[in-house]
Amino acid sequence: MDACDVMVIGLGVHGSAAAAALARRGLRVVGCECSPSDEVWGASAGPWRMLRVTDPQRPQLRALGREARHCWDALAERRASPLIRATAAVAVGARSVVSERVGRSSVIAPDDARLAGLAPAVRAHGAVVDPDCALLDARAAVSALRADAVAAGAELYFDQLVNLAEPAPAAGRLRLGDREVRADRILVCLGAEVIELPVWQRPAGVRTEPAIMQHAPVGSSAGLDTDCFYLLDRGTDRFCVIPLSGSVQFGHFTTPAASGTGRAQLSRAAGRRDLTALRDIVPGWRGLREYSTAASAYTFTADGGFEIYRATPTMATLVACSGVGFKYAPALAERVAAVLVDGRGSDDQLRVSGIGPR
Numbered sequence: 001m002d003a004c005d006v007m008v009i010g011l012g013v014h015g016s017a018a019a020a021a022l023a024r025r026g027l028r029v030v031g032c033e034c035s036p037s038d039e040v041w042g043a044s045a046g047p048w049r050m051l052r053v054t055d056p057q058r059p060q061l062r063a064l065g066r067e068a069r070h071c072w073d074a075l076a077e078r079r080a081s082p083l084i085r086a087t088a089a090v091a092v093g094a095r096s097v098v099s100e101r102v103g104r105s106s107v108i109a110p111d112d113a114r115l116a117g118l119a120p121a122v123r124a125h126g127a128v129v130d131p132d133c134a135l136l137d138a139r140a141a142v143s144a145l146r147a148d149a150v151a152a153g154a155e156l157y158f159d160q161l162v163n164l165a166e167p168a169p170a171a172g173r174l175r176l177g178d179r180e181v182r183a184d185r186i187l188v189c190l191g192a193e194v195i196e197l198p199v200w201q202r203p204a205g206v207r208t209e210p211a212i213m214q215h216a217p218v219g220s221s222a223g224l225d226t227d228c229f230y231l232l233d234r235g236t237d238r239f240c241v242i243p244l245s246g247s248v249q250f251g252h253f254t255t256p257a258a259s260g261t262g263r264a265q266l267s268r269a270a271g272r273r274d275l276t277a278l279r280d281i282v283p284g285w286r287g288l289r290e291y292s293t294a295a296s297a298y299t300f301t302a303d304g305g306f307e308i309y310r311a312t313p314t315m316a317t318l319v320a321c322s323g324v325g326f327k328y329a330p331a332l333a334e335r336v337a338a339v340l341v342d343g344r345g346s347d348d349q350l351r352v353s354g355i356g357p358r
């Protein structure tokens with residue numbers, strides 16, 4: 001039986017970042033993931049993620065956001081293929097967002113050219129432009145983190161579906177092909193699938209809500225600036241539109257699409273609803289019909305933040321999959337490594353909860 005210090009189960013953006021951070025500290029790290037090595041599944045799937053240093057809805061995460069941005073920039077510099085696309089965010093119609101000037105942001109008037117494609121009722125509120133934003137190529141970002149982990153000495157295994165309800169993983173043992181690996185510590189990073197874990201392995205109060213991301217071809221940007229992404233707030237309706245060249249990515253963010261249905265059903269219903277909203281918001285895209293969807297889920301801890309839950313002295317579960325969590329991954333991973341390696345406790349960005357019942 002081979003031994004390692006930490007086994008990371010689930011290599012989405014957070015598991016991959018944690019594997020890299022732990023391996024950089026000189027630990028023997030084994031990671032396993034159920035997807036093939038060249039694919040990204042789970043909540044980290046899909047083309048682009050908004051990267052904002054400051055999320056006005058979460059001012060307490062500003063320091064983490066800044067640190068994460070440095071990490072992404074450093075990672076991007078080491079990569080041959082681009083990871084980050086420079087953009088600005090334009091927040092429209094959100095009274096709370098518009099009234100809060102953050103970073104180097106400034107208020108823009110309803111007749112600003114960047115809002116030209118928006119329906120008059122939407123742009124009447126004016127907007128805030130935050131230049132400290134960008135888009136992350138989600139697939140390239142996860143691949144880069146996985147490559148970083150391997151470069152730091154981690155062994156990553158793919159096509160490995162782990163059943164955490166079985167006693168072997170909980171006891172720190174896992175069969176990987178013809179190897180049996182024993183780990184001193186296990187870090188579970190299952191994203192929204194955390195909800196499937198036996199109750200004692202997850203923090204109390206975790207819930208998930210279906211979320212959906214859509215991607216559709218469009219003839220033109222319809223007057224929206226392709227160097228910006230748009231955060232639209234219409235009361236309880238919070239919407240994100242990313243105009244790309246020849247296509248658009250869109251969907252609701254932070255607001256759950258619906259509840260009480262299965263993911264497949266929900267993705268159809270939410271897909272239709274978001275498409276209708278998009279046509280309404282950007283009249284130039286009225287003809288938009290065709291779209292593809294990636295049904296996924298947001299995961300929330302009881303207080304909406306990030307949490308590492310020590311189920312047993314050897315097993316910890318990370319819940320890091322809020323609707324905004326991608327951007328924080330490399331910085332959060334450093335906190336996770338500090339908790340696992342140095343036994344350091346919480347700060348206000350990563351709540352550590354105690355050892356649960358077996």
Ligand SMILES: Cc1cc2nc3c(=O)[nH]c(=O)nc-3n(C[C@H](O)[C@H](O)[C@H](O)COP(=O)(O)OP(=O)(O)OC[C@H]3O[C@@H](n4cnc5c(N)ncnc54)[C@H](O)[C@@H]3O)c2cc1C
Nearest residue numbers: 010012013014034042043044050162190191324325326327
């Ligand atoms: C629609 C949508 C839009 C979003 N937009 C943004 C955004 O613009 N900006 C932002 O910062 N954040 C955004 N987020 C949030 C962000 O994407 C998530 O917080 C983040 O991807 C979660 O990563 P994770 O590693 O925790 O989970 P996941 O990416 O779900 O990783 C879990 C991994 O575990 C694997 N796995 C599951 N079960 C097993 C098993 N039994 N054995 C082995 N492997 C297993 C899965 O295949 C997966 O790779 C968005 C999320 C969604 C759903």
